[in-house]
Amino acid sequence: MKILTAAQTHQADQATIQAENSSSDALMERAATAFTDWLTNRQLPTEAGEILVLAGPGNNGGDGLVTARQLHQCGYQVRVLLLPAEKHSADFTTNRQRLPAAVPVADLGPENLPALTPATLVIDALFGTGLSRPLEGLAATMVQHLNASQSRVVAIDMPSGLLTDAPQPKDSAVVRAHHTVSFELPKLAFLLPQNAGFVGEWHLLPIGLNREFIAQTETAMYFVDATLLAGKLPKRAKFGHKGTYGHALLLAGSKGKIGAAVLATKACLHSGVGLLTLRTPAIGYDVVQTAVPEAMALIDPHPDFITELPELKSYSAIGMGPGIGQEAATKEVLARLLREAKAPLVLDADALNLLGQNRDLLALLPPDTLLTPHPKEFERLTEPARDDYHRLELLRTFCQQHRCYVVLKGAYTCLGTPDGQFYFNSTGNPGMGTGGSGDVLTGVLTALRGHSFLSPLDAALLGVYAHGRAGDLAAQQTGEAGLSAGDITRFLGPTFQELITQPLF
Numbered sequence: 084m085k086i087l088t089a090a091q092t093h094q095a096d097q098a099t100i101q102a103e104n105s106s107s108d109a110l111m112e113r114a115a116t117a118f119t120d121w122l123t124n125r126q127l128p129t130e131a132g133e134i135l136v137l138a139g140p141g142n143n144g145g146d147g148l149v150t151a152r153q154l155h156q157c158g159y160q161v162r163v164l165l166l167p168a169e170k171h172s173a174d175f176t177t178n179r180q181r182l183p184a185a186v187p188v189a190d191l192g193p194e195n196l197p198a199l200t201p202a203t204l205v206i207d208a209l210f211g212t213g214l215s216r217p218l219e220g221l222a223a224t225m226v227q228h229l230n231a232s233q234s235r236v237v238a239i240d241m242p243s244g245l246l247t248d249a250p251q252p253k254d255s256a257v258v259r260a261h262h263t264v265s266f267e268l269p270k271l272a273f274l275l276p277q278n279a280g281f282v283g284e285w286h287l288l289p290i291g292l293n294r295e296f297i298a299q300t301e302t303a304m305y306f307v308d309a310t311l312l313a314g315k316l317p318k319r320a321k322f323g324h325k326g327t328y329g330h331a332l333l334l335a336g337s338k339g340k341i342g343a344a345v346l347a348t349k350a351c352l353h354s355g356v357g358l359l360t361l362r363t364p365a366i367g368y369d370v371v372q373t374a375v376p377e378a379m380a381l382i383d384p385h386p387d388f389i390t391e392l393p394e395l396k397s398y399s400a401i402g403m404g405p406g407i408g409q410e411a412a413t414k415e416v417l418a419r420l421l422r423e424a425k426a427p428l429v430l431d432a433d434a435l436n437l438l439g440q441n442r443d444l445l446a447l448l449p450p451d452t453l454l455t456p457h458p459k460e461f462e463r464l465t466e467p468a469r470d471d472y473h474r475l476e477l478l479r480t481f482c483q484q485h486r487c488y489v490v491l492k493g494a495y496t497c498l499g500t501p502d503g504q505f506y507f508n509s510t511g512n513p514g515m516g517t518g519g520s521g522d523v524l525t526g527v528l529t530a531l532r533g534h535s536f537l538s539p540l541d542a543a544l545l546g547v548y549a550h551g552r553a554g555d556l557a558a559q560q561t562g563e564a565g566l567s568a569g570d571i572t573r574f575l576g577p578t579f580q581e582l583i584t585q586p587l588f
Contacts, residue, residue, distance in 0.1 A: 115149030140168035147208025199232035328357035329533025343406025350526025402529030404434030439463030510551025519568025
């Protein structure tokens with residue numbers, strides 16, 4: 084699923100109108116109908132109290148006016164407050180004229196701010212994706228008044244005041260919506276942590292925008308779902324064997340952190356690897372032989388941390404980082420790995436911290452190396468980000484400069500690629516914010532990078548999606564608060580089965 088800019092979304096609207104030989108007013112009616120249907124089916128009880136529509140002078144306000152008319156026709160008590168303006172869009176004017184006389188309409192003013200109660204449902208239709216600057220004057224006053232209330236708020240398309248494609252100026256007025264209902268394709272603003280308090284829970288409604296235009300429109304950003312991944316993970320061959328699916332090596336664990344090695348190993352085994360060898364310090368031998376007997380244990384001579392790099396020629400993928408610590412000898416193992424490895428690399432956790440402390444090692448990263456930092460680990464590799472948009476700029480530059488893939492972990496984990504593209508993941512839940520979840524991801528990605536039939540991009544996309552989806556399946560049983568990293572590994576098998584059986588069409 085593509086993520087388009089505000090300008091491209093407007094172009095998609097125009098392309099749809101032209102292809103259908105229709106009108107912008109008809110498309111507005113279609114979008115508002117989808118919104119009204121969603122609202123009445125999911126949000127409004129039959130005995131709903133007052134519904135207040137806040138309508139701006141543009142097409143977002145027009146959406147609000149259509150919604151007010153339709154809600155009135157459905158028997159709901161609705162009234163409209165208009166933001167005064169010198170100019171109004173043509174579709175706003177058309178739908179203002181269509182509003183039934185029985186729907187109360189008034190102009191907002193400094194002395195005419197609405198009384199808002201917890202029973203009031205406010206539909207925010209002041210400004211949409213066309214907004215290019217922060218709100219000011221009466222619009223900002225109304226937004227601040229709304230945010231100070233306890234009313235429920237549902238925004239049409241975008242919370243008013245939120246910029247679609249650019250960082251939000253500090254302290255600017257933005258509606259804090261409980262739900263944001265948008266159309267056809269997600270907006271970049273929905274996917275960034277700094278906007279979560281404004282967007283609330285977001286929803287997409289299809290309105291039949293022209294598919295040909297969307298397919299032909301170039302973008303560097305995508306939202307990853309099962310449809311995008313359909314057909315990328317082939318069904319296992321009847322005569323396949325353990326050699327078919329790769330021999331992976333994991334370098335993981337140190338004294339007190341052998342559990343990280345176990346989690347990564349279990350995840351790798353549950354993600355389809357053919358053979359797996361685990362390199363861990365001697366203190367972990369009994370633990371790993373007992374906890375994961377399916378893996379071969381290759382024990383380092385040091386009791387507490389990894390000090391030597393084994394022979395690498397037999398491995399099809401190598402993962403390093405979970406629980407390894409940051410000893411000087413372990414850093415030298417990482418440096419040797421970067422110099423000598425011919426197989427694809429997955430680097431996580433303390434491997435990333437060692438890179439951050441020794442940035443000269445970044446020049447040694449082999450092409451297509453996959454790194455999996457959380458935001459703080461990424462800052463250690465680059466610099467502190469001013470905001471989420473700046474962080475994406477840093478991500479693009481880093482991936483292009485080092486010819487690598489970076490999985491920037493978070494609520495919508497973003498995969499950055501060497502060609503400057505971003506892929507935001509759709510799966511996962513807050514319960515996965517727990518110790519060991521990243522170790523599981525390392526194991527998943529290492530297994531998939533060992534599959535010769537997967538490209539680096541497809542392996543990364545499948546791994547990130549499967550990790551989140553397994554967490555979602557686990558949370559259905561444990562609840563988010565009760566979810567542990569080990570629960571994620573138990574649902575990797577069913578997740579991959581879903582991906583394999585996804586229809587191509």
